[in-house]
Amino acid sequence: MAVLNRLDINAEEESPLAYPEAVRAKSLIEIVEDSVRQGRAMLAFQPVVSSDPSHQVVFYEGLIRIPDQTGRIIPAGHFIEKVEERESGRLIDCLALDMGLRTLSRVPGLKLSVNMSARSIGYSKWMELLIRALRSDATLGERLILEITENSAMLVPELVSKFMADMQKKGISFAIDDFGSGVTS
Template structure:
């Protein structure tokens, strides 16, 4: 008896998760990234790099420092965030990274009570118990930390869970914490939702800033973003400022603070003595 054999089915056809050699390679790369990040967190190979955010009117005065999480490989070399954040930000590892960043930021503030620090977080971390426990425990032990803490949430993340975010922001404001909307102007945002959340700071997305002094089209978009932020009562910060030309244009456009390599790169060994108690009036409209 003979049997007719059907067409040969490869593993890429059988498994929808690896439906092509390209997808298989990407999946393998993601698994490697997740393993690398998990090992770094488990071993405590992480640092916070701090970048100054300066007044536009007087760049010698630092308004606050932004803390950026840095993971280290086994040779203590920094793993760039772009190599792992896109893979982990929607997973539990993303929440664990938020926990690490918050712990390191709070520790730096406890050791240097004169500084003001902003820490990045995902809106999803609001509902992650370990993250909220770290924050609430620190505020219970040292309530004054809240007055010097800024929590940064990017625009896309904030729009995902506004109903969860709003009561959390209201609660944390009782401790003096303020909130920054990161990457503002990068995407389509519900202005009504923004108005309800009432962020104190809008950080104009760096993609709008590059060569802003020489690109009329970009100038129009940036002026519009600044105008919307100000209309909503947000203090405006511009990110990724790299040249004096960009800085001068942004000053004239009404930006309150500037951040970028022109004023200093993120560093794991910051000189916090340079902080001169600059405090932007974040409540001003």
């Protein structure tokens, strides 16, 4: 008879490392969620340059960075998939959008992309942040690129299409983040 422990790991069917890995993953999620609740996050600005000989910066990508309690940055690849379906994933998107919009407000010539999950389209706090910012400064939309993760966009393509059409009218550009990564080896 298989016995499930507190982490829903089937001890008889999983490898000996399954339980310690699940404990570590749960601990990481708790650390990330604690940081998000306390607003401990920042954007790292990665320049995206043109491929022509000038190599001019075309825009910057605002990448969310979440520190642990000691201040060390937790690699996003270690937690993003684990929080994608949780409310903390929506809160991370809210933090990234809010910081991105504030940066655009402070730096008038900046063009910035911000990552998001399609799940955040239906999250009222995220939408309110976006709509409020666009109402306060119509030029923000022309300088904002929303990068929707491919996997999340494929879950609700009709919703994403309508959202994109509505927001493109306000000047927002879109990109698909991690395009093709789910089918590459």
